[in-house]
Amino acid sequence: MKQIPCALTIAGTDPSGGAGVQADLKTFQELKVYGMSAITSIVAQNTTGVRDVHHIPVEMIRQQLQSVSEDMPIHALKTGMIAQKNMMEAFKEWLEKVDAFYVMDPVMVAQSGDPLIESESREYLKKQLLPLTTLVTPNIPEAEHLTGETIETEEDMKMAAKHIVTDLGAGAALVKGGHLNGKAIDYLFDGSRIQSFETERIDSANTHGTGCTYSAAITANLSRGHSLGKAVEEAKYYVTEAIRYSFDLGKGNGPTNHFAVREEVFNKWL
Numbered sequence: 001m002k003q004i005p006c007a008l009t010i011a012g013t014d015p016s017g018g019a020g021v022q023a024d025l026k027t028f029q030e031l032k033v034y035g036m037s038a039i040t041s042i043v044a045q046n047t048t049g050v051r052d053v054h055h056i057p058v059e060m061i062r063q064q065l066q067s068v069s070e071d072m073p074i075h076a077l078k079t080g081m082i083a084q085k086n087m088m089e090a091f092k093e094w095l096e097k098v099d100a101f102y103v104m105d106p107v108m109v110a111q112s113g114d115p116l117i118e119s120e121s122r123e124y125l126k127k128q129l130l131p132l133t134t135l136v137t138p139n140i141p142e143a144e145h146l147t148g149e150t151i152e153t154e155e156d157m158k159m160a161a162k163h164i165v166t167d168l169g170a171g172a173a174l175v176k177g178g179h180l181n182g183k184a185i186d187y188l189f190d191g192s193r194i195q196s197f198e199t200e201r202i203d204s205a206n207t208h209g210t211g212c213t214y215s216a217a218i219t220a221n222l223s224r225g226h227s228l229g230k231a232v233e234e235a236k237y238y239v240t241e242a243i244r245y246s247f248d249l250g251k252g253n254g255p256t257n258h259f260a261v262r263e264e265v266f267n268k269w270l
């Protein structure tokens with residue numbers, strides 16, 4: 001019998017359901033992948049910003065990871081918010097024993113401007129975790145932090161993607177252009193060639209959780225056996241439609257619509 005693809009997210013939470021673990025699990029489910037989660041931090045946040053953060057003790061994170069991997073298949077995994085260096089150390093030790101595609105969303109700051117990881121963890125993420133990735137998916141500020149270069153143009157984005165792979169050791173890099181003006185273009189460098197993924201920019205302020213949704217969709221597609229290029233191409237379609245039909249919920253930047261690629265469901269809400 002064919003086995004269902006299984007994907008794991010290791011990330012923080014969003015009780016308002018737009019970002020973090022909640023966005024990841026919704027994405028896995030929509031893409032018909034069996035979703036699993038290990039929680040690193042509980043974040044009191046909503047569409048307007050972050051109110052408080054409670055970090056899960058590192059031993060408990062270790063136990064969650066171990067509980068999943070000793071019992072369940074993991075075909076692909078992603079990390080989002082891993083706030084502290086000791087959490088990253090525990091994750092790295094565990095990851096070295098796991099054989100799965102690894103997508104890193106190098107979450108640093110929420111859309112609201114609230115920091116999501118401690119500053120000493122940033123160096124660890126860059127030096128110790130990045131070389132273990134199949135793919136890293138930085139937005140422009142994250143790519144600027146990783147490379148130490150200012151990114152203002154599409155040429156800068158391509159250079160950054162190459163830098164992250166060639167000099168920092170990531171398996172591949174997808175630099176996302178959501179924070180630039182004009183069309184919504186992302187550049188993927190896989191170690192040998194640059195590919196672009198482009199759509200029109202949708203006029204919407206409801207983009208809470210787009211980075212989480214995109215990286216979760218790529219992870220789901222990898223767990224299904226897609227090549228990296230096809231995994232990104234299909235995930236780009238997923239996130240674009242999720243923004244196009246995003247929900248005007250909350251007082252801030254509303255969440256993406258995970259029903260958007262399932263016409264029979266989202267038509268009911270239009």
Ligand SMILES: Nc1ncnc2c1ncn2[C@@H]1O[C@H](COP(=O)(O)OP(=O)(O)O)[C@@H](O)[C@H]1O
Nearest residue numbers: 139176177178179184185200201202210211214
């Ligand atoms: N207004 C928009 N219209 C269409 N696509 C967008 C828009 N904003 C972001 N995107 C796309 O959503 C994805 C997430 O990008 P980005 O906003 O850069 O990441 P993050 O959420 O991590 O800050 C990328 O594919 C980006 O091109």
Ligand SMILES: Cc1ncc(COP(=O)(O)OP(=O)(O)O)c(N)n1
Nearest residue numbers: 012013020110111208209210211212
């Ligand atoms: C728990 C948690 N993880 C990640 C984020 C950031 O998510 P992202 O997809 O980049 O979305 P915005 O922050 O841009 O809304 C988060 N907010 N919370």
